[in-house]
Amino acid sequence: MLRLSASLAALVAFISVAAASVLPNTAAATVAAPGATSTAKLHTLAKAAGKLYFGTATDNPELTTTAYTAILNDGAMFGQLTATNSMKWDATEPEQGVFTFSAGDQIANIAKANGMLLRGHNCVWHNQLPSWVSSGTFTAAQLTSVIQNHCGTLVGHYKGQTYAWDVVNEPFNEDGTFGADVFFNVLGESFVQIALKAARAADPAAKLYINEFNIEFAGPKATAMLNLVKSLKAANVPLDGIGFQSHFIVGEFSGPALQTQLSTFAAQGVEVAITELDVRMTLPSTPALLAQQKTDYNSVITACMNVKACVGVTTWDWTDKFSWVPGTFAGQGAADPWDENFVKKPAFDGIATAFTA
Numbered sequence: 001m002l003r004l005s006a007s008l009a010a011l012v013a014f015i016s017v018a019a020a021s022v023l024p025n026t027a028a029a030t031v032a033a034p035g036a037t038s039t040a041k042l043h044t045l046a047k048a049a050g051k052l053y054f055g056t057a058t059d060n061p062e063l064t065t066t067a068y069t070a071i072l073n074d075g076a077m078f079g080q081l082t083a084t085n086s087m088k089w090d091a092t093e094p095e096q097g098v099f100t101f102s103a104g105d106q107i108a109n110i111a112k113a114n115g116m117l118l119r120g121h122n123c124v125w126h127n128q129l130p131s132w133v134s135s136g137t138f139t140a141a142q143l144t145s146v147i148q149n150h151c152g153t154l155v156g157h158y159k160g161q162t163y164a165w166d167v168v169n170e171p172f173n174e175d176g177t178f179g180a181d182v183f184f185n186v187l188g189e190s191f192v193q194i195a196l197k198a199a200r201a202a203d204p205a206a207k208l209y210i211n212e213f214n215i216e217f218a219g220p221k222a223t224a225m226l227n228l229v230k231s232l233k234a235a236n237v238p239l240d241g242i243g244f245q246s247h248f249i250v251g252e253f254s255g256p257a258l259q260t261q262l263s264t265f266a267a268q269g270v271e272v273a274i275t276e277l278d279v280r281m282t283l284p285s286t287p288a289l290l291a292q293q294k295t296d297y298n299s300v301i302t303a304c305m306n307v308k309a310c311v312g313v314t315t316w317d318w319t320d321k322f323s324w325v326p327g328t329f330a331g332q333g334a335a336d337p338w339d340e341n342f343v344k345k346p347a348f349d350g351i352a353t354a355f356t357a
């Protein structure tokens with residue numbers, strides 16, 4: 001027994017030494033990973049390429065980090081902002097009829113001060129609802145007026161400042177059925193047009209979007225969204241755009257598939273946009289993963305470039321320091337074009353190259 005253990009230990013020691021001699025040290029490899037070389041400004045490149053904007057989401061707690069705001073406030077880098085959380089229902093109407101816009105205004109004001117477009121996010125979503133909505137008991141007439149009041153007041157507050165609104169966010173399940181939230185349960189799919197009509201009345205100039213994930217490739221969810229667009233258009237319900245969130249995984253993404261979906265929706269007479277782009281990986285990042293991520297970012301921008309109706313691209317924050325990914329997917333991250341120290345990653349070059357191709 002003792003002899004066996006000793007020889008096992010010797011074997012393990014031998015394998016470790018052998019592995020160390022052929023495998024790169026992980027920590028050293030990460031440090032040696034190449035960063036970006038481009039010194040371009042992404043919004044400037046997007047405009048020169050005929051797009052309306054390159055933009056980013058940002059969140060209020062981040063705005064106290066001066067190294068962060070120094071880059072965020074660069075209107076040549078970012079020509080559009082989305083509030084990550086502060087225009088959502090729980091933030092803006094926490095109690096029925098009591099509206100608070102100070103946090104949302106802080107982000108709207110950064111956009112205004114720097115000449116950036118603003119995308120409103122969002123009016124109606126099953127998530128981040130105050131409990132008076134999510135657990136409320138409503139008749140159809142009552143919930144209709146709750147939606148009309150919320151969307152009307154929210155969109156109306158930012159009237160004249162907003163390029164577009166995600167009026168309805170993530171209405172579908174993966175199988176293409178509507179999510180069973182309070183809105184669908186009480187109103188059926190009519191909640192979509194109730195929200196869109198209220199938003200149009202509140203700000204006739206804002207582009208009205210439905211925003212969704214996992215419609216970037218063919219499947220039941222994309223088909224359901226396409227059918228919804230067709231039925232809303234046929235009924236003359238105001239709808240101007242479809243947002244493709246684009247929360248991708250390194251190496252598991254097809255640019256041609258995305259381009260096909262963008263074109264398919266554009267053919268229905270709506271504009272399209274990449275609204276929440278990030279490309280996550282299993283940590284730690286390696287040069288190979290960062291190189292694949294660069295390719296993936298490049299493919300997303302290329303898909304948008306190849307579809308005229310694709311108006312712009314928004315990343316879901318721009319630095320890994322403030323990415324939502326690690327908090328949601330344990331062990332994953334490094335999803336943004338800048339690292340957690342605000343240093344540009346190869347993905348930055350992937351974006352810049354696609355805009356200039």
Ligand code: 9MR
Nearest residue numbers: 084085121127128169213245276316324
């Ligand atoms: O990034 C947002 C995160 O801070 C919030 O905790 C989360 C709560 O649901 O929402 C995140 O943003 C989501 C966006 O509003 C809609 N699409 C998916 C985004 C990532 O979860």
